[in-house]
Amino acid sequence: MSDRAGFATRLDSWRARVERQLAQRLDQHDPAVARLDEAMRYSTLGGGKRLRPVLVYVTGSALGAAPEALDAAAIAVEMIHVYSLVHDDLPAMDDDDLRRGRPTCHKAFDEGTAVLVGDALQALAFEVLAGNAHTAMAPAARLQQIQVLAQGIGTAGMAGGQAIDLESVGRKLDAGTLRDMHARKTGALIRASVLLGAIGAGVQEGADYEALGRFGAELGLAFQIQDDVLDVAGETGALGKTAGADAARGKPTYPSVHGLQRSIELARAHHDAAIAALGSLAGRAPDLLALADMVVDRNH
Amino acid sequence: MSDRAGFATRLDSWRARVERQLAQRLDQHDPAVARLDEAMRYSTLGGGKRLRPVLVYVTGSALGAAPEALDAAAIAVEMIHVYSLVHDDLPAMDDDDLRRGRPTCHKAFDEGTAVLVGDALQALAFEVLAGNAHTAMAPAARLQQIQVLAQGIGTAGMAGGQAIDLESVGRKLDAGTLRDMHARKTGALIRASVLLGAIGAGVQEGADYEALGRFGAELGLAFQIQDDVLDVAGETGALGKTAGADAARGKPTYPSVHGLQRSIELARAHHDAAIAALGSLAGRAPDLLALADMVVDRNH
Numbered sequence: 387m388s389d390r391a392g393f394a395t396r397l398d399s400w401r402a403r404v405e406r407q408l409a410q411r412l413d414q415h416d417p418a419v420a421r422l423d424e425a426m427r428y429s430t431l432g433g434g435k436r437l438r439p440v441l442v443y444v445t446g447s448a449l450g451a452a453p454e455a456l457d458a459a460a461i462a463v464e465m466i467h468v469y470s471l472v473h474d475d476l477p478a479m480d481d482d483d484l485r486r487g488r489p490t491c492h493k494a495f496d497e498g499t500a501v502l503v504g505d506a507l508q509a510l511a512f513e514v515l516a517g518n519a520h521t522a523m524a525p526a527a528r529l530q531q532i533q534v535l536a537q538g539i540g541t542a543g544m545a546g547g548q549a550i551d552l553e554s555v556g557r558k559l560d561a562g563t564l565r566d567m568h569a570r571k572t573g574a575l576i577r578a579s580v581l582l583g584a585i586g587a588g589v590q591e592g593a594d595y596e597a598l599g600r601f602g603a604e605l606g607l608a609f610q611i612q613d614d615v616l617d618v619a620g621e622t623g624a625l626g627k628t629a630g631a632d633a634a635r636g637k638p639t640y641p642s643v644h645g646l647q648r649s650i651e652l653a654r655a656h657h658d659a660a661i662a663a664l665g666s667l668a669g670r671a672p673d674l675l676a677l678a679d680m681v682v683d684r685n686h
Numbered sequence: 687m688s689d690r691a692g693f694a695t696r697l698d699s700w701r702a703r704v705e706r707q708l709a710q711r712l713d714q715h716d717p718a719v720a721r722l723d724e725a726m727r728y729s730t731l732g733g734g735k736r737l738r739p740v741l742v743y744v745t746g747s748a749l750g751a752a753p754e755a756l757d758a759a760a761i762a763v764e765m766i767h768v769y770s771l772v773h774d775d776l777p778a779m780d781d782d783d784l785r786r787g788r789p790t791c792h793k794a795f796d797e798g799t800a801v802l803v804g805d806a807l808q809a810l811a812f813e814v815l816a817g818n819a820h821t822a823m824a825p826a827a828r829l830q831q832i833q834v835l836a837q838g839i840g841t842a843g844m845a846g847g848q849a850i851d852l853e854s855v856g857r858k859l860d861a862g863t864l865r866d867m868h869a870r871k872t873g874a875l876i877r878a879s880v881l882l883g884a885i886g887a888g889v890q891e892g893a894d895y896e897a898l899g900r901f902g903a904e905l906g907l908a909f910q911i912q913d914d915v916l917d918v919a920g921e922t923g924a925l926g927k928t929a930g931a932d933a934a935r936g937k938p939t940y941p942s943v944h945g946l947q948r949s950i951e952l953a954r955a956h957h958d959a960a961i962a963a964l965g966s967l968a969g970r971a972p973d974l975l976a977l978a979d980m981v982v983d984r985n986h
Contacts, residue, residue: 478797
């Protein structure tokens, strides 16, 4: 289980599973809303690192869950992630033209449709979680997944982080506020993904649950700092989105506040804190270590 | 129970309860996201007919639920309704400046914040439902409420109706498509509100549940047709939003497709169908009849 070659194969297989599950769920063909359905598929399918659903699968299966018990949570977190990208790309938010190497949803369709794509994907994520009919998932566990996800994406989490982001354009943030923004904007959903996997395996509280929550939060920070670093040091082609966009927009980022070199060190420090949080779980979940390495070693 | 004077008192009392519950839930005071919190309170508190939460309370208490068991569902459906108004008012959608007699959210705050207000209210609605800790609500019933709500607001419901609406501007819709648009855009959430009340009372399937679903769907159509009628025949002051806005925007409405007189008749016909659907429940839930009358007799 701990060899890295095996990890790459398992990663590919989880990603293929996510893709299949998403395609199946979005294959609706309701003629009255054909354009909305198409825009939802366009935004969701055929791209992305799928980090969040992979975290659901890797965490849950390390703790003994069958993949079938994890499918609903995996696609739900990815639907939420995609909805957030579609809304963040809107002209009133980041005003981005390029995402995953293709025109953003509001460019390929229109702005009103992009608003609805996000709205409908959020609703679908909760519908999928509530409807998870796998026998291993007791109603109370499904409710807990819904609560953890909802808390991770509300004002205390993703939407709150985006609000801080909106207000911070052109301003100088102190290091604490910047960290809080990243923790909410990115960390909260990554943490929720890990916890949804744990709950899917019946781990709903206790030391392992707490450790995984800390792991997810630290990993989420490492991920977002690495995103900031790549926005400065990366290339548009590899990123699939516009390099240098944050700086051009006057957005506070880790490099703008801490400098590039220190930001690279901080990404690594949060990676290390994530690993440390796992404690004895690291031995049982080696693929979480490999995922954590991937987050800070990636170039896109 | 069946006197109409008593109904007015009970209606006021349900509305006050909704207001109190919403204010309590939105009283968050998280300094990092103060502006978003304020925009959520601005959009949610101090206005509105509160029809959907009142339907939750009236349906649920007619079937024997304690109000405390219904609070979560009541504020959840209103949060969803408010989120839909905030997003529908956006420049990329209906581009409205006035709502409930005040500037719309994106006018009073900004467009990005309005997107986030809707996103965060949707998440909060599901968080509230999942977290409903009333002892009468078994986990399976809470899950069913989440499913019913999510289905009512996704592509098969509210978001789908809004997508048809977006595409229909400047076009002529046939009567069937117009009806489908209204059934999704407005009917689906009103139907969900009635069903959430029923589930809150432990009525999760069977003849009463089916009858209430039909009642809600017909009432929702009657409500939206009456809205169309008031957009033509009403006054901006009484409406709290701009009269004549649909026609100015080239939107297909019941009056534009069926004429004003026939639209008034159709609203009444769906009202009657709603009452008929109730069958023997009408005797046990007289306030549902009073609410149905209110929907077609209102002038705002």
